[in-house]
Amino acid sequence: MTSSGYTLPVWVAAAAVAAVQRLCGEAPLSSASPNVLLQLQPDAVAPELPPLVAVAVEGAALLGPDRALGISRCEPGDGLDLTRGLAVWVEARWTEPLPGESWLQLEAGEGVGVLAGSTELCVSAFARALLACNLQPLLPDRCGLKLRITLPGGRQLAQRTSNEAFGVVDGLALIGTQAAVQRSADPDQLARARAELVRRAADPALARDLVLVIGENGLDLAPSLGLPAPLLLKAGNWIGPLMVAAAERGVERLLLFGYQGKLIKLAGGIFHTHHHLADGRLEVLTTQAALLGLPLEQLQRLARAASVDEALRELAAEDGAAAQALQQQLAGAIEERSAAYVARHGQRGLRIGAVLFDRGRSLCAQGPGGAELLQAFRARDLG
Structure with a gap:
């Protein structure tokens, strides 16, 4: 079993707290115990606040009467993670908050x-x-307070991510949605998601409906599109087993929400989506295009593209209607193959919909079930 470390936002918060403590006149951190105490569940409310957690920092120093620097270093726990050892610098300085502006800049x-x-x-x-x-x-x-966050080496590390394809440039995004690192391909991640399903099954307000979200970008984007946060569950790469588990726990309406370049695998019958196990995305795209009736020349260009997004961009430049029809075809195929997968595992009656977004974080396709469930879930008031 692997141990879990903390996501990048936690290390940023730790460095920021260390800097602000120095601004407030607190003594320098002891080299014997270079920790700050953090509340890692920002949505918790008194009097039920969880206990504070000690998080290590490397130090903090005053840079002037109203400026201080805090430094931490990322420790994401076991497993491969490109942020391991990444230095985090946070410069904090006092400001006078302007009317109508946040106290935190x-x-x-x-x-x-x-x-x-x-x-x-x-x-x-x-x-x-x-x-x-x-x-x-x-x-x-x-x-008020202004924080300037610096990640030395972050620009180089970002080149190994898909940040730029999602419209983020110059470095690493701070898009973590929780404190603890979760491995999307780790069996422990599946166990945690199953445990969360069990918890929700005991809540009548949540038991019937579920949104399986694929990836941190999806988890960050979904609430802004009106999907209620209590319905969201991060699936990681364990999409197939979680769909079956959801049906077993009495879920009746299930929305799959994710990046088209990941969910496309489901249209090809691939239900564990980590790239180490299976890919075939361009093959699935080309097959769906053939079923749609696109001509041979277009099929050949799709098959030779470097990625699903590039293939669809090139098709859209040539024939926008065909590209949109192909994305809709994919969403429908994802729904059909997913329903068949769940049925093969003895679970029927689960309504499955698919909603896809592109690397610009814009909705690009909805299957028939996805359009229906997106509208229905947006209308739910779980506040």
């Missing part, structure tokens, strides 16, 4: 990803809330 330094065409730091709601809940209790009255 975030600025991207070197190695931190920003949204293409802007200087806006790419940060998830979880990462921002984690900073806010840990820093606000430290602030003097009527005082």
Whole structure:
């Protein structure tokens, strides 16, 4: 069994807290115990706050009367993770909050990803809330705070991710949606998701409906599209087993929500989607295009493309209607193959829909079931 470390937003929060503590006049961290205490569940409310957790930092120092620097280093736990050993620098300084502006301002330094065409730091709601809940209790009255986050080496590491394809440039995005690292291909991740299904089955408000989300980008995007957070469950790569487990636990309506370049595998009958086990995405795309009746020349170009997104972009440039029809064909095929997979495992009566987004984080296709369930789930009030 592997042990889990913390996601990048936790190490950013740890460095920020260390810096702000120095700004507030606290003594330098002891070399014997270089830790800060963090609240890792920003959505928890008093009086049921979980206990604080000690997170290691490398140090903090004053840079001037109103500026301080905190430094931490990423430790994501066992397993392969490109953030391992990544230094995190957070410079904190006091500001005077302007009317109508947040007391907390975030600025991207070197190695931190920003949204293409802007200087806006790419940060998830979880990462921002984690900073806010840990820093606000430290602030003097009527005082704001600006954090400049720097990830030395982050620009180079980002080249090994799909950030740029999702519209994030210049470095690593802070898009973690939870404190603990979860391995999408780790059997422990499947066990955790199954345990969460059991918990939800005991809640009448949640038991019938579920949104299986594939990937951190999907988990970050789904709430902004109106999908209720209590219905979201990160599937990682264990999509097939989780669909069956959901049916076994009494789920009646299941929405698959994810990036088209990942979910396309389901249209080819691949229900564990880690690339180490199976790929075949371009083959599935070409097959669906053939079933749609596209001409041989287009099929050959699709098959030779470097990726699903590139194939669809090139097809859209030539024939926009054909590209849109192919994406809709894929969404429908994902629904059909998924329903057949669940039925083969003895589970029937589960309504499955698929909603796909592209690397621009825009919805690009919905199957018949996906369109229906997206509208129905958006209308649910679970607040």
